[in-house]
Every structure is written in C-alpha cells, then in structure tokens.
Amino acid sequence: MTDGTLPIPKAQSPFRRFASEFFESWIARVALFTLLAIIVLALAAPWITPQDPYDLAQVDVLDGRLSPGSEAFAGYTMWLGSDGAGRDLYSAILYGLRISLAVGVASGVIALIIGSLIGLFAAYAGGRIETIIMRLVDLQLSFPAALTALILVAILGKGIDKIIIALVLVQWAYYARTVRGSALVERRKEYIEAATCLGLSHGRIVMRHIMPNCLAPLIVVGTVQTAHAIALEATLSFLGVGLPQTEPSLGVLIANGYEYMLSGRYWISVFPGLALLLTIVSINLVGDRLRDVLNPRLSK
Amino acid sequence: MTATLSVTGLHTHFFTRAGVVKAVDGVDFQIAPGEVMGLVGESGSGKSITGFSIMGLIDDPGRIVSGSIRLKGEELVGASDEAMRAIRGNRIAMIFQDPMMTLNPVLRIDTQMVEAIRAHERVPKRDALARARDALGMVGIPAPEERLRAYPHQLSGGMRQRVAIAIAFLNEPDLIIADEPTTALDVTIQSQIIHEAQSLCKRTGTALVWITHDLAVVAGIADRIAVMYAGRIVEAGGIDAVIDTPLHPYTVGLLGSVPTSNRRGERLTQIPGMPPNVLNLPEGCAFRERCPRAAAACHAQPPIAEPRAGQVVRCFHPHGQEASR
Amino acid sequence: MTAPILETRNATKRFSKSLDFAARLARRMGANVSEETVHAVDGVDLAILPGEVVGLVGESGCGKSTLGRMVAGILPPTEGSIVFEGADIAAMDAKAARKAALEIQMIFQDPFASLNPRMRVDQIIGEAPLFHGIVSRTDLSDYVDDIMRRTGLDPSLKRRYPHQFSGGQRQRIGIARALAVKPRFLVCDEAIAALDVSIQAQVINLFVDLREELDLTYLFISHDLSVVEHISDRVVIMYLGRVVESAPIADIFDAPNHPYTVALLNEAPRLDQRRRAFEPVKGEIPSPLDPPPGCHFHPRCPHAHARCSSERPALREIAPGRMSACHLNDE
Numbered sequence: 001m002t003d004g005t006l007p008i009p010k011a012q013s014p015f016r017r018f019a020s021e022f023f024e025s026w027i028a029r030v031a032l033f034t035l036l037a038i039i040v041l042a043l044a045a046p047w048i049t050p051q052d053p054y055d056l057a058q059v060d061v062l063d064g065r066l067s068p069g070s071e072a073f074a075g076y077t078m079w080l081g082s083d084g085a086g087r088d089l090y091s092a093i094l095y096g097l098r099i100s101l102a103v104g105v106a107s108g109v110i111a112l113i114i115g116s117l118i119g120l121f122a123a124y125a126g127g128r129i130e131t132i133i134m135r136l137v138d139l140q141l142s143f144p145a146a147l148t149a150l151i152l153v154a155i156l157g158k159g160i161d162k163i164i165i166a167l168v169l170v171q172w173a174y175y176a177r178t179v180r181g182s183a184l185v186e187r188r189k190e191y192i193e194a195a196t197c198l199g200l201s202h203g204r205i206v207m208r209h210i211m212p213n214c215l216a217p218l219i220v221v222g223t224v225q226t227a228h229a230i231a232l233e234a235t236l237s238f239l240g241v242g243l244p245q246t247e248p249s250l251g252v253l254i255a256n257g258y259e260y261m262l263s264g265r266y267w268i269s270v271f272p273g274l275a276l277l278l279t280i281v282s283i284n285l286v287g288d289r290l291r292d293v294l295n296p297r298l299s300k
Numbered sequence: 301m302t303a304t305l306s307v308t309g310l311h312t313h314f315f316t317r318a319g320v321v322k323a324v325d326g327v328d329f330q331i332a333p334g335e336v337m338g339l340v341g342e343s344g345s346g347k348s349i350t351g352f353s354i355m356g357l358i359d360d361p362g363r364i365v366s367g368s369i370r371l372k373g374e375e376l377v378g379a380s381d382e383a384m385r386a387i388r389g390n391r392i393a394m395i396f397q398d399p400m401m402t403l404n405p406v407l408r409i410d411t412q413m414v415e416a417i418r419a420h421e422r423v424p425k426r427d428a429l430a431r432a433r434d435a436l437g438m439v440g441i442p443a444p445e446e447r448l449r450a451y452p453h454q455l456s457g458g459m460r461q462r463v464a465i466a467i468a469f470l471n472e473p474d475l476i477i478a479d480e481p482t483t484a485l486d487v488t489i490q491s492q493i494i495h496e497a498q499s500l501c502k503r504t505g506t507a508l509v510w511i512t513h514d515l516a517v518v519a520g521i522a523d524r525i526a527v528m529y530a531g532r533i534v535e536a537g538g539i540d541a542v543i544d545t546p547l548h549p550y551t552v553g554l555l556g557s558v559p560t561s562n563r564r565g566e567r568l569t570q571i572p573g574m575p576p577n578v579l580n581l582p583e584g585c586a587f588r589e590r591c592p593r594a595a596a597a598c599h600a601q602p603p604i605a606e607p608r609a610g611q612v613v614r615c616f617h618p619h620g621q622e623a624s625r
Numbered sequence: 626m627t628a629p630i631l632e633t634r635n636a637t638k639r640f641s642k643s644l645d646f647a648a649r650l651a652r653r654m655g656a657n658v659s660e661e662t663v664h665a666v667d668g669v670d671l672a673i674l675p676g677e678v679v680g681l682v683g684e685s686g687c688g689k690s691t692l693g694r695m696v697a698g699i700l701p702p703t704e705g706s707i708v709f710e711g712a713d714i715a716a717m718d719a720k721a722a723r724k725a726a727l728e729i730q731m732i733f734q735d736p737f738a739s740l741n742p743r744m745r746v747d748q749i750i751g752e753a754p755l756f757h758g759i760v761s762r763t764d765l766s767d768y769v770d771d772i773m774r775r776t777g778l779d780p781s782l783k784r785r786y787p788h789q790f791s792g793g794q795r796q797r798i799g800i801a802r803a804l805a806v807k808p809r810f811l812v813c814d815e816a817i818a819a820l821d822v823s824i825q826a827q828v829i830n831l832f833v834d835l836r837e838e839l840d841l842t843y844l845f846i847s848h849d850l851s852v853v854e855h856i857s858d859r860v861v862i863m864y865l866g867r868v869v870e871s872a873p874i875a876d877i878f879d880a881p882n883h884p885y886t887v888a889l890l891n892e893a894p895r896l897d898q899r900r901r902a903f904e905p906v907k908g909e910i911p912s913p914l915d916p917p918p919g920c921h922f923h924p925r926c927p928h929a930h931a932r933c934s935s936e937r938p939a940l941r942e943i944a945p946g947r948m949s950a951c952h953l954n955d956e
C-alpha cells in the first residue's frame with residue numbers, strides 16, 4: 001500500500017526508533033533516571049554505605065533512634081538518623097531496597113516465564129484446554145491479590161523464597177492473560193499460516209514465531225507488575241507475615257518505625273516509605289511510557 | 301460558463317520532525333458543473349491530501365503553503381473555520397473509502413440524513429424525511445422506507461457506501477470529492493455505484509472528483525483525468541486523449557503496467573524502481589530516477605505545457621512530440 | 626492426456642460458529658437460535674495439470690481463499706479430499722504428507738502481515754530449508770543469496786528486517802520464502818492486490834518468469850479479471866462457494882457461458898471501455914450464511930426460470946475442456 005510513504009529503507013534499527021520516541025517525554029526521562037539511580041544505589045550498597053546493617057558487630061544499640069544528622073558512635077554521620085536497633089537508616093534503606101527489588105524482579109521474572117508459557121499454550125492449543133486454563137485465570141484474577149498473597153504466606157510460612165513463591169502464584173495469571181490475548185491476534189496473521197505451510201514444527205512456530213511478537217505488551221505488564229509485587233511484598237512485610245527481621249526489606253523497616261511515629265521519631269518510618277514510594281512511582285511511570293510507545297506499534 | 305472549482309498552484313506541506321513532507325506540491329485543475337474528473341496516482345502521491353485541502357480539513361503539522369482554491373469564484377484558502385463548516389456538507393461533500401467515516405454507528409439512517417439536511421437548511425422534519433427517502437431511492441437502494449429505519453451495521457458494505465453517497469448528494473452540492481469510494485467493494489457492486497454516481501452528476505449538475513489508483517475505473521466513469529505523481533499533477537486532459545495518446549513518460553509507463561486483453565501472456569512493460577518518498581524530495585522532475593527519457597534538463601522543475609489543446613503535461617521531453625523537438 | 630498434478634474432489638469447508646453458553650441456555654428454553662454455518666466452499670471439483678496456470682476468480686466471500694488454504698494444507702477440508710499427484714494427502718503417511726506439503730506453497734495477499742516482523746530476511750527465507758535439511762548450514766548463505774537474486778532482491782539487504790522494505794520488495798521476500806523449499810505448485814492468494822499499479826506489473830512479470838524457469842504450476846486467486854486474463858491458461862469462476870464455470874482463457878473471455886460470468890465480464894472496469902452506459906446486474910451478493918436455494922445466482926440472474934430456484938445445476942462439460950453450471954445448457 002505505502003510504497004511511496006515508507007521512510008525509504010534507510011536502516012534505522014527498531015530499537016533506535018523506539019528509544020528516541022521513549023525519550024520524547026520529559027516525565028519518562030526523569031522516571032527512568034530515578035529508577036536507574038535507585039537500582040545503582042541498591043546494587044552498590046555495600047560500597048557506599050557506612051554500615052552493614054546485617055552485621056551485628058557493626059550495629060550498636062546505643063546508636064538507636066538517633067535523629068537525622070546525628071553522629072554515630074563509630075564516628076560517621078547518620079544523615080537519615082537511625083532506627084530502634086541502632087541501624088543507620090541510610091544504610092538500611094539501601095540494603096532494604098536490594099531485597100525489595102530482588103523479590104519484585106525475581107517473582108516478576110518467574111511469573112512472567114510461567115504465565116507466558118501457559119498463555120501461549122492456551123492460545124495455540126485452543127478448544128477445551130484453552131477454556132479450562134482461561135477459566136482458571138479468571139478465577140485467580142477475581143480474588144484481590146493482597147488477600148490471596150496473605151493466605152498463601154500464611155500457609156507457606158516466612159522467608160524470602162516463600163514470599164517469591166506466593167507472589168508468583170498471585171501474578172502468573174496477569175501474564176497468561178496478556179500473552180494469550182496477543183498470541184491469539186498473532187496466530188491469525190498470515191506469517192503463521194506461512195510457517196504452517198512451510199512444515200515447521202508446532203514448537204518452533206510457538207517459540208520462534210508467535211512468542212517474540214507477543215513481547216511488547218509483556219514488557220509493559222512486566223514493569224507494572226514488578227512495581228505491584230514490590231508493593232505487595234512491602235504490605236506483607238509490614239503486616240509481619242512477609243520477610244523476617246533478619247532480612248529487613250523496606251516493608252519491615254516501615255513496620256519497625258511505626259511504633260515510634262507517635263513519639264515524634266517520624267524518620268524511622270517516613271524515609272523508608274519515601275524510598276518505597278519513589279521506586280514504585282518511577283517504575284510505574286516508565287511502564288506507562290512504554291505502553292504509550294509500544295502500543296500503536298502493535299497494530300502495525 | 302465559470303468553473304465549479306478551480307485550483308491553482310496548490311502546495312500543501314507537512315512540517316514533521318523528520319523534515320518537510322511535500323504531500324501536494326503543485327496541483328492545478330479546473331472542473332465544470334456536471335463534470336467527472338478522475339484523479340489517479342499511486343499510493344502516497346497526494347490524492348487524498350489534495351481532497352482534504354479542498355475540504356479545508358488539513359490539520360497540524362500540515363498547512364496549505366500557497367495556492368488558491370476557488371469554488372464558483374469564491375476563495376477557500378484562508379477562509380474562516382466557520383465559513384468552511386457552512387460550506388462542507390452543503391456546497392462541497394466528501395465520500396470516503398470507508399463509509400463509516402461519514403456514518404455514525406449509533407444513529408439510525410433517517411436520523412443522520414434528516415440532521416444532514418437540517419444542519420444547513422430550515423425545513424420541516426417531514427419534508428426532510430421525504431427528501432432522504434428520495435435520495436436513497438436515487439442511489440438504487442431497494443425498499444428505502446425500510447432502510448431508513450436501519451442502523452449502519454445492519455447494512456452490507458455496498459449498501460453503506462450507497463447511503464454515504466446519498467448523504468453527499470442530499471443538499472445538491474456544487475462539488476463532491478469521492479476518495480476511493482469503491483476500492484473496498486466487489487466488481488458488480490462497484491459497477492452499480494459508478495453507474496449511479498455518474499447519472500446523479502449529470503442530473504444535478506454536481507461536479508465530481510473521483511480519486512482512485514485504478515486507471516480502469518477512471519476510464520469507466522470520468523470525462524477528464526489528472527495523473528498525480530509525488531505531489532504534482534504530471535498530466536491532465538480528456539479521458540480519451542490521455543489514455544489513447546499519453547504525453548508524460550509516467551502515464552505511458554502506468555498504462556503499460558495495466559494488463560489488457562490484447563497483450564495476453566506477454567511481459568508487461570514495467571516502470572523500474574519505486575515511487576519516491578515525498579519527504580525531502582529533491583529539486584527537479586520527481587520521475588527522473590525511473591524515467592527512460594530523462595536528460596540533464598530534468599534536474600530542473602519542468603513547467604506546465606499544453607502541447608495539444610486541452611491536454612497539459614509537466615515534462616521536458618513528452619511523448620508524441622518528437623517531430624516538433 | 627497428462628495426469629493432473631493437483632485435484633480437489635468434492636472439496637468442502639464449513640465454518641460453524643458454535644453457540645456460547647447464553648445461546649445454548651436460550652435454546653434450551655425454547656428460543657429459536659441455531660448454530661450458524663457458513664458453507665465457505667461447497668463441493669468443488671478441480672483438476673490442475675502440471676505447468677498450468679489456473680486463475681480463480683470471484684467476488685469477496687465466495688470462498689477463494691478458503692479453497693486456496695485447503696489446497697495449501699493450511700485448512701483441512703470438512704469433506705472431500707485434496708489429491709496431489711494421484712494420492713489423497715489426508716491418507717498419506719507422515720513422510721509423504723510432509724513432502725507434498727512442501728511441494729505446495731502459498732503466496733499471501735498482505736505484504737505486511739505475511740512476514741514475521743522480528744526475523745531478518747535471511748532467517749525468513751532460510752529457516753524452512755535448513756529445518757527440513759534441504760540445505761546444510763554451511764551452504765545456507767549462498768542458497769539464500771541465490772534465491773534472493775532470482776526473485777529480484779539484492780542479497781546485500783539480507784540482514785535487514787521486513788519493515789525496512791517497500792510493499793513490492795516484501796512481496797518478493799514472501800515469494801523467495803516459498804521458493805526456498807523447492808515447491809512445484811504455488812497458490813497465490815491475491816498476491817498483487819495490495820501493491821501499486823507500477824509495482825504490480827513488476828511482480829506479475831516475476832511470476833511469469835519464475836514459471837518458465839522453474840516449471841511451476843499456479844493456482845492464481847484474484848478478484849481482478851484483467852490480471853487473471855493476463856497470466857492464466859484457464860479460469861475458474863466461483864460464486865458463493867461453488868464453481869460456476871471453468872474454461873480456457875480465450876473461450877471464457879470471448880464467449881462466456883454462465884450468466885454470472887457474463888455479468889462479471891461486463892462489469893469489470895477496463896481501460897478500453899469509457900464512460901459506459903449500461904444497466905449493471907441487480908442486487909447484492911447474498912449472505913453465505915443463508916444462500917438462496919437451487920442455483921445460488923437465481924435472485925440476480927436475468928435468465929432465471931422456475932427450475933433455477935429449486936434445483937442445483939450440476940457442473941457439466943459443455944464443450945471439450947469447458948464446464949458450466951447452468952440449467953440453460955440443458956435446453
């Protein structure tokens with residue numbers, strides 16, 4: 001149709017086009033920069049923090065509940081103050097971020113893989129198998145995620161691995177539904193018929209032809225769901241059923257500070273809370289922009 | 301007799317991030333009352349944008365950069381939005397490839413047609429309804445009473461297009477611009493619609509611009525033809541003259557590309573290469589990369605010439621002029 | 626007489642929209658809802674000789690694509706069989722069926738949707754021959770280059786993605802992909818309909834050249850009579866799922882037999898027919914969900930008589946090599 005309207009075959013990779021469009025929005029630029037900064041800070045925590053909050057030798061109870069800017073016994077300044085156990089909040093937040101991000105990303109990736117495979121299988125198999133799987137997905141999605149997670153953790157118990165399992169079980173259905181939707185669209189396209197006609201195997205058609213073309217919406221759902229997982233984990237930990245005190249995620253830190261709120265030591269809860277908020281908001285903004293940029297392309 | 305529409309030196313450009321898209325870059329034509337002009341060209345040659353320019357429907361980042369569009373002598377370039385709204389649907393109507401561009405899916409046909417009449421004229425509802433019914437009858441819709449009460453989705457594609465055409469003719473406009481109105485339809489349905497549009501024009505004196513990429517369709521309906529290439533009209537004239545004795549190398553190539561019965565089984569003469577991108581188009585004749593007659597002179601923009609009465613061409617070395625060269 | 630390379634015997638395809646839960650419930654409660662069945666292809670017999678180009682013409686929804694997809698093995702027939710070189714494909718063992726599947730390839734209409742946007746051109750063309758062991762990995766690159774040249778593509782562009790090509794080039798990539806598995810039979814479903822006029826001519830010429838070079842047989846599906854007339858040896862006309870006429874190209878254009886063929890020929894726009902004034906055939910194409918009884922064409926046919934609305938006319942030989950399905954031929 002558009003022989004003449006094509007931006008004639010000058011090789012501009014799809015990624016370059018995508019990137020230039022993504023960065024057109026200043027909100028997206030700020031959000032992505034913030035997110036990257038958070039990730040870098042979290043990864044570099046052991047080298048840029050004055051204290052390892054897990055190392056009991058470095059934590060001094062006498063430093064407990066110091067207000068922001070006080071000097072610790074060991075001589076460094078606690079810019080964000082300390083919590084009840086004497087942990088430097090700045091250090092604890094960065095270490096907590098590591099755990100929150102790790103739980104969010106790990107559960108997100110595992111749920112993405114499992115959910116997409118199930119969704120792909122349903123779309124390609126069709127018929128009764130598809131109906132059964134999709135009813136299961138509907139059932140899963142009709143329960144509030146927090147409630148399901150709470151019940152699962154109650155059954156599975158505490159611990160980082162248990163929490164990840166619970167979050168995967170809560171999230172897989174979103175991925176399955178997304179992938180099935182786009183796989184159904186792709187499956188009807190002529191290039192899939194061509195692949196059938198060329199005698200390629202079913203596995204090859206699903207993995208090499210359908211799956212790569214369902215990735216765009218997955219990336220969007222993946223970012224938003226990761227933010228959701230982080231929030232969910234924080235909720236569980238705040239309620240005391242998530243991660244143990246020995247592995248303090250942001251949720252645990254907020255919970256620990258909660259009892260001091262009324263006594264005016266706001267910082268113990270508020271700073272970890274702000275860190276959590278910043279993380280989730282920046283991921284969501286990046287996700288929104290991804291959706292805006294990727295969506296019109298889906299139809300092309 | 302004054303022309304219904306006269307377009308001179310029309311340039312409509314789009315100022316995009318990637319550069320200036322010269323979608324329409326030199327379009328001149330006139331059309332008399334009751335006349336049917338076919339506007340043909342390949343995809344992206346600027347046919348639709350020419351139509352939208354006449355309708356005053358060019359939105360940012362596009363702009364009519366220069367030129368004049370006169371409807372019965374009245375200048376439309378630069379007219380206020382309000383003035384254009386009064387003209388659209390009343391004095392100029394447009395028919396699209398997809399009739400749902402005109403039709404509202406949630407309103408019944410009668411509601412839409414009565415609204416279209418009463419938007420421009422104070423008539424009692426009953427009279428408007430009668431006029432709507434007559435209009436449907438005129439485009440060959442059987443049982444128009446019944447169809448009036450239908451919703452668009454209850455009609456077939458061909459029926460919907462007929463309703464869109466009936467709406468276009470409702471207010472007996474001076475001019476109708478039809479943009480690929482039958483491209484999505486079947487041969488037998490297309491032929492019915494062409495037949496009806498043709499006879500309506502003759503009867504009402506409405507001038508019709510029929511935009512299409514299909515030369516054979518134009519041959520069937522038009523009195524005159526204008527061939528567009530990369531934003532310019534490269535050749536225009538009476539239908540017989542242009543198809544039987546084309547002047548421009550592009551028209552010659554295009555006609556050679558159409559399979560006809562007297563060349564069964566032979567190779568078609570093909571135009572090499574592909575249509576240029578109108579983004580950042582270089583100076584000079586846009587066809588020169590594909591033209592078998594191109595020469596050094598063609599790096600300049602060829603002027604409009606009229607080597608034969610009533611047949612104009614934009615080319616330095618047109619066909620059929622060898623003797624005089 | 627040479628044996629046909631491909632036959633369809635009573636090939637039939639029905640699509641039924643099964644009722645959803647609400648509709649089933651409504652029917653249980655006595656409402657008048659029934660499963661909707663489209664007779665997309667209704668008992669088509671076709672025989673195509675080796676090296677022949679058969680044009681398949683008809684208006685939208687008459688089942689051309691469905692028939693083409695059955696021939697190409699993408700859709701299984703509901704009834705009847707597809708016979709390749711004398712053997713029913715459905716009854717073949719796995720190995721023979723695969724061989725037959727590769728020898729029949731399809732070229733699609735949409736140059737955008739028919740190429741996987743995430744694969745590079747050399748992967749698109751080379752995937753199947755490598756998968757089937759037609760070419761070794763070491764020879765693959767040369768093999769792909771060769772096919773690209775043959776279809777008029779520059780091999781230096783083979784690392785590019787489909788979106789970096791124009792519509793005409795993309796259509797060539799689709800043709801190259803099919804040729805890469807060394808087919809003998811090509812189903813071309815509206816293969817040039819989406820292209821610009823000047824590009825259409827290039828692709829038609831490519832089809833003509835390839836046929837001579839590679840001894841290919843084509844089933845060329847199109848709604849454009851002039852294109853079919855140009856490229857085919859024989860034309861088959863379909864109306865609402867059935868073949869109404871089949872004849873050598875010269876016969877059908879010079880002396881059409883079936884009233885629908887006559888209407889179609891009259892109404893196809895042609896360069897040499899200017900400002901025509903004639904009465905076009907009346908009426909709409911009926912819905913394939915509820916086709917008229919007897920001869921499907923009778924509500925629109927100027928020659929319809931009593932028998933036409935009750936009895937289905939059989940497709941019969943009316944002259945050597947010519948078939949038509951109209952009761953007028955019995956009188």
Ligand SMILES: Nc1ncnc2c1ncn2[C@@H]1O[C@H](COP(=O)(O)OP(=O)(O)OP(=O)(O)O)[C@@H](O)[C@H]1O
Nearest residue numbers: 005314321323342343344345346347348349350578
């Ligand atoms: N809003 C826009 N912004 C930028 N460029 C545009 C815009 N609209 C149209 N164009 C460009 O203007 C040129 C002419 O477009 P136009 O729609 O008039 O072509 P056409 O001749 O109608 O083609 P077709 O047969 O495909 O409908 C094209 O190259 C197109 O890409």
Ligand SMILES: Nc1ncnc2c1ncn2[C@@H]1O[C@H](COP(=O)(O)OP(=O)(O)OP(=O)(O)O)[C@@H](O)[C@H]1O
Nearest residue numbers: 640663665684685686687688689690691692848913
């Ligand atoms: N997968 C499907 N499910 C249900 N109905 C279908 C399916 N595919 C085709 N049909 C129906 O079968 C009939 C024949 O369709 P087909 O696509 O073969 O027509 P066609 O002759 O190729 O038409 P066109 O010229 O529009 O391509 C149509 O009525 C169509 O709606």
Ligand code: SF4
Nearest residue numbers: 585588591598615616
């Ligand atoms: S001006 Fe020159 S290049 Fe352009 S069409 Fe004429 S001869 Fe060809």
Ligand code: SF4
Nearest residue numbers: 920923926933951952
């Ligand atoms: S069988 Fe009857 S209705 Fe059908 S085409 Fe022949 S004359 Fe017309």
Ligand SMILES: [Mg+2]
Nearest residue numbers: 347348349479
């Ligand atoms: Mg257009």
Ligand SMILES: [Mg+2]
Nearest residue numbers: 689690691815
């Ligand atoms: Mg089709």
